[in-house]
Amino acid sequence: SVVDQAFVTLATNDIYCQGALVLGQSLRNHRLTRRLVVLITPQVSGPLRVILSKVFHEVIEVNLIDSEDYVHLAFLKRPELGVTLTKLHCWRLTHYSKCVFLEADTLVLSNIDELFDRGEFSAASDPGWPDCFNSGVFVFQPSLETHQRLLQHATKHGSFDGADQGLLNSFFSNWSTADIGKHLPFIYNLTSNTAYTYSPAFKQFGSSAKIVHFLGSTKPWNYKYNPQTGSVSEQSLGLGSQHQVSFLNLWWGTYQSSVLPLYK
Ligand code: UDP
Structure with a gap:
């Protein structure tokens, strides 16, 4: 390393x-x-x-x-x-x-x-x-x-x-x-909760995201997560669109599998 x-x-x-x-x-x-x-x-x-x-x-x-x-x-x-x-x-x-x-x-x-x-x-x-x-x-x-x-x-x-x-x-x-060369591609700082006005681009490139950024006042830890379903709860979502939900679920999945065990 x-x-x-x-x-x-x-x-x-x-x-x-x-x-x-x-x-x-x-x-x-x-x-x-x-x-x-x-x-x-x-x-x-x-x-x-x-x-x-x-x-x-x-x-x-x-x-x-x-x-x-x-x-x-x-x-x-x-x-x-x-x-x-x-x-x-x-x-x-x-x-x-x-x-x-x-x-x-x-x-x-x-x-x-x-x-x-x-x-x-x-x-x-x-x-x-x-x-x-x-x-x-x-x-x-x-x-x-x-x-x-x-x-x-x-x-x-x-x-x-x-x-x-x-x-x-x-x-x-x-x-x-x-x-x-100092302009990082957008997939290195994909803001998950921006309402993209260019949605075909999100469809085309969104799945290549390497870093997701939960910009704004509502952070992943502010949502309610159901470990049984592996998803943040619908009520806590408000107007969240589907791509945001999958990134939030990834954050919570990492929290459950890789962070919670550290407390034991
Ligand atoms: N930060 C922190 N404590 C705070 C606010 C911000 O440690 O009370 C740090 C943290 O690393 C955070 C960054 O500063 O990710 C930027 O703040 P925030 O995420 O609130 O801003 P946004 O990304 O929504 O612009």
Whole structure:
């Protein structure tokens, strides 16, 4: 296995840890060849840290307020950027030469090692505004210098959407035009609950999805799941369409088979 490259995720509380655990196990279930790293914050409980350490090679606590002075400075000037600045800690993982960041609400459906052939900064289009990338899945190169420049950018310009995606898009501002090799195919960040306005494309390409992203306020763990039928319950679905249901069932299937046993 390649020990100087890693998959990295972030969980700031015990709820998002469930997502991180499903993501980590989904990577392990598809021939893991890289290190697994989860960044957590002080709110994550002791018992969850023990479970996380069964799946991730490294469980790293990052603490916004206690860290370097320049982080403190950026935070004081832009308190609304709390979780965003936490995510930026991934650039400080300089014991790795290259990493793939995956948000805790993503699920891996097949081996994705080929992502390590890409350079910084690679990401897929955001479904809502394709000239911007979605920051749920991206390839990056850890560097203290880049981290510092990102914090300076945050302090100076804030974020146009109040979150990391706006900040990263204005920092890597030539992403949409500079290098097509840094545009990840959409199947690496397929947003499961977007109402696709191009449904023939979903029919044609949806089954090739390699990473599903449960973007938005209702996460897989907010649904009710029936282990007997292997499906999320109809009542909890609302207007969910059929393709969303199958991805939700995959998430829950992974939770049942690969995460619950860790608690025993
Ligand atoms: N996150 C977290 N705790 C929070 C909110 C977000 O750990 O309270 C992390 C987690 O990795 C999550 C990512 O930040 O997947 C992005 O947040 P969210 O999934 O809510 O945003 P969306 O993907 O819906 O834009």
